Amino acid sequence: MEQFSQAMIIGVSLGAQYALLALGFTLIFGILGVVNFSHGGFYMLGGYVAYSCVYHLGLPYPLAVLAAVFATGALGYLFELVLLERVIDDHLSTLMLTLGLYLIVSTAVLLIFGPVSPEFPFPVSGAWRAGPIYVPLENLVVLAVCVCAIAGLYALLFSTDLGRGLRALADDRDVAMAQGMRPKLLFPLAFALATGLAGLTGALVTPILSLSPSVGDPVLATSFLTVILGGLGSLGGAALAAFVVGIVEAYTSVYFGGSVGALVLFILVLVILVFRPTGLLGREIRGA
Amino acid sequence: MAEPVEGALPRSSAGFSWAGFPWAEFAACLVFVAAFAIPSFTRSQLIYSIANQALVGVVAALSVWIMLRMNLLTFATPAFMAIGGYSVAILAPMGVTDAFALTAISFVVPALLALPLGALVLRLRGTYFVLVTYVLSEILQLILFMTPDLTGGSNGISGIPAVTFLGTELVSNRAVLKMACAIGLVACLITAGVTRYFRQHFAAIEENEILAESLGLVIWRYKVIGFVVAAGVAGLAGFSLVNMLLTAHPSSFSSGSAVDFIAYTIIGGRASILGPVVGTGLLVWATNLFGTQGQLAQGMYGVLILAVVLAAKGGITGSIATLFRRVRGAN
Numbered sequence: 001m002e003q004f005s006q007a008m009i010i011g012v013s014l015g016a017q018y019a020l021l022a023l024g025f026t027l028i029f030g031i032l033g034v035v036n037f038s039h040g041g042f043y044m045l046g047g048y049v050a051y052s053c054v055y056h057l058g059l060p061y062p063l064a065v066l067a068a069v070f071a072t073g074a075l076g077y078l079f080e081l082v083l084l085e086r087v088i089d090d091h092l093s094t095l096m097l098t099l100g101l102y103l104i105v106s107t108a109v110l111l112i113f114g115p116v117s118p119e120f121p122f123p124v125s126g127a128w129r130a131g132p133i134y135v136p137l138e139n140l141v142v143l144a145v146c147v148c149a150i151a152g153l154y155a156l157l158f159s160t161d162l163g164r165g166l167r168a169l170a171d172d173r174d175v176a177m178a179q180g181m182r183p184k185l186l187f188p189l190a191f192a193l194a195t196g197l198a199g200l201t202g203a204l205v206t207p208i209l210s211l212s213p214s215v216g217d218p219v220l221a222t223s224f225l226t227v228i229l230g231g232l233g234s235l236g237g238a239a240l241a242a243f244v245v246g247i248v249e250a251y252t253s254v255y256f257g258g259s260v261g262a263l264v265l266f267i268l269v270l271v272i273l274v275f276r277p278t279g280l281l282g283r284e285i286r287g288a
Numbered sequence: 289m290a291e292p293v294e295g296a297l298p299r300s301s302a303g304f305s306w307a308g309f310p311w312a313e314f315a316a317c318l319v320f321v322a323a324f325a326i327p328s329f330t331r332s333q334l335i336y337s338i339a340n341q342a343l344v345g346v347v348a349a350l351s352v353w354i355m356l357r358m359n360l361l362t363f364a365t366p367a368f369m370a371i372g373g374y375s376v377a378i379l380a381p382m383g384v385t386d387a388f389a390l391t392a393i394s395f396v397v398p399a400l401l402a403l404p405l406g407a408l409v410l411r412l413r414g415t416y417f418v419l420v421t422y423v424l425s426e427i428l429q430l431i432l433f434m435t436p437d438l439t440g441g442s443n444g445i446s447g448i449p450a451v452t453f454l455g456t457e458l459v460s461n462r463a464v465l466k467m468a469c470a471i472g473l474v475a476c477l478i479t480a481g482v483t484r485y486f487r488q489h490f491a492a493i494e495e496n497e498i499l500a501e502s503l504g505l506v507i508w509r510y511k512v513i514g515f516v517v518a519a520g521v522a523g524l525a526g527f528s529l530v531n532m533l534l535t536a537h538p539s540s541f542s543s544g545s546a547v548d549f550i551a552y553t554i555i556g557g558r559a560s561i562l563g564p565v566v567g568t569g570l571l572v573w574a575t576n577l578f579g580t581q582g583q584l585a586q587g588m589y590g591v592l593i594l595a596v597v598l599a600a601k602g603g604i605t606g607s608i609a610t611l612f613r614r615v616r617g618a619n
Binding site for chain 2: 029035083086087091092093095096097099100101102103104106107108111217221224225228232259260262263266267269270273274277
């Protein structure tokens with residue numbers, strides 16, 4: 001029973017991290033129709049920016065996390081505005097551009113920081129105990145920040161004019177434009193928002209897991225799994241699927257070993273893609 | 289579903305004209321034939337190694353290119369390479385070392401597996417197809433790790449016996465390179481044959497799949513043919529790779545390597561079969577130029593991908609062809 005509860009806590013904690021990543025990923029697809037292959041790169045970059053701010057600039061960790069969010073958001077904004085916007089309606093070209101950006105970013109990080117993982121521990125240590133249940137404090141902090149960020153994102157998308165504009169563009173770009181929405185203004189903002197979320201996750205999670213130039217690859221795979229399961233472009237679906245993926249991963253890791261869980265998830269996603277491409281809560285978007 | 293209206297897509301077979309001669313396919317095959325001569329000019333092990341890498345890369349890129357002819361971007365190439373490569377690695381220790389038999393096996397096994405898979409995944413298009421092929425590659429990686437009795441698991445299969453050609457063992461580096469040339473030539477001929485024969489069908493699917501279907505073209509049939517042949521060609525690349533390394537290891541077939549093959553094809557140019565050949569040759573050569581700083585290669589691929597997508601959509605061969613047409617037009 002103790003193991004069962006512990007696995008649930010790990011699963012929820014993982015789910016919150018995956019939700020942050022998946023929301024950014026699905027936001028970009030839902031609004032811009034772009035599959036962002038550089039999403040893992042922004043996660044990795046967020047980790048390295050936070051690390052540099054703490055160890056090279058001497059900033060406190062919370063400020064370093066903010067710096068990571070702004071740096072990845074700014075890079076995302078510029079990338080969308082300067083490059084992606086030119087080919088925004090060609091899905092193959094946008095996919096290739098994001099792939100190209102990922103290769104450039106990971107190579108730049110590799111050149112600057114080297115292939116060895118830097119020492120970047122989470123500033124909070126210890127654990128919270130309630131009877132047989134044991135939760136590392138770092139996981140609690142990450143969970144709290146993730147929940148706040150997800151709530152903030154929902155508030156932004158559903159309670160502000162900016163959010164309404166972004167959702168209108170996601171629903172029907174032509175009608176939204178006829179109503180006065182300006183994609184050239186809103187698309188870079190949406191991209192920056194999503195990459196900022198990836199940067200935030202990287203800054204929060206890499207001190208707990210690991211930081212290296214290749215950490216973006218598994219993150220991309222997890223983001224794919226989550227958004228396909230939830231339905232490409234569906235924010236609610238992505239959040240739900242993130243917790244499903246986190247919990248399934250935690251339980252299968254505890255009871256069967258890591259690879260079995262991953263295989264089960266991938267096969268589940270394959271079946272969903274083939275028979276219900278719109279995922280758990282998704283709907284057909286942009287004829288993707 | 290009605291049979292395709294063949295008359296709607298006439299094949300250009302009425303009489304011979306040089307204008308209709310498949311120059312690009314001929315030139316691509318000529319490259320592989322010319323590669324046989326490399327051992328006659330040099331004994332440099334470095335050149336042999338680069339040539340081998342390029343030949344494996346070209347064959348894998350040809351697999352990507354076949355799918356791109358139908359506007360389908362695939363990340364499943366490493367998965368089918370693994371199936372071809374592991375088929376050889378499993379059968380060779382059992383005594384099946386004949387070059388012809390192994391070439392046939394490495395093509396047929398992935399192609400047969402692609403048949404039911406294709407029937408499933410080819411229902412998808414665009415982004416969903418990209419994602420499903422990525423997932424397929426990830427699943428195959430996990431299966432390789434989880435079946436140690438068959439695939440050696442994380443250790444892979446090593447100590448694979450050398451391929452034999454008419455009873456002679458192809459052990460030396462020269463012989464391995466010539467084998468890679470032969471596999472490349474076979475892959476090029478298959479690719480050229482299929483894409484020429486179904487040229488207009490693939491073009492119709494690439495241009496507008498729904499319109500082509502409404503005109504009576506049985507889309508799924510041609511997509512399955514393309515997918516199966518692309519899987520077989522990728523299997524040949526897997527055989528070539530395993531024959532070069534004499535080892536089959538999961539890391540040789542990681543889903544990330546699909547990015548390299550896509551980069552070769554896009555940068556070389558997707559409009560002609562020469563694109564993957566030129567793109568692979570150039571990028572493998574450039575990667576080796578960096579020598580010990582090979583880590584820069586991925587960044588270089590990134591910059592080239594951005595440049596091609598934004599400035600030269602046809603890739604290297606497409607841009608050269610456009611330039612050639614402009615010069616000819618000006619004259």
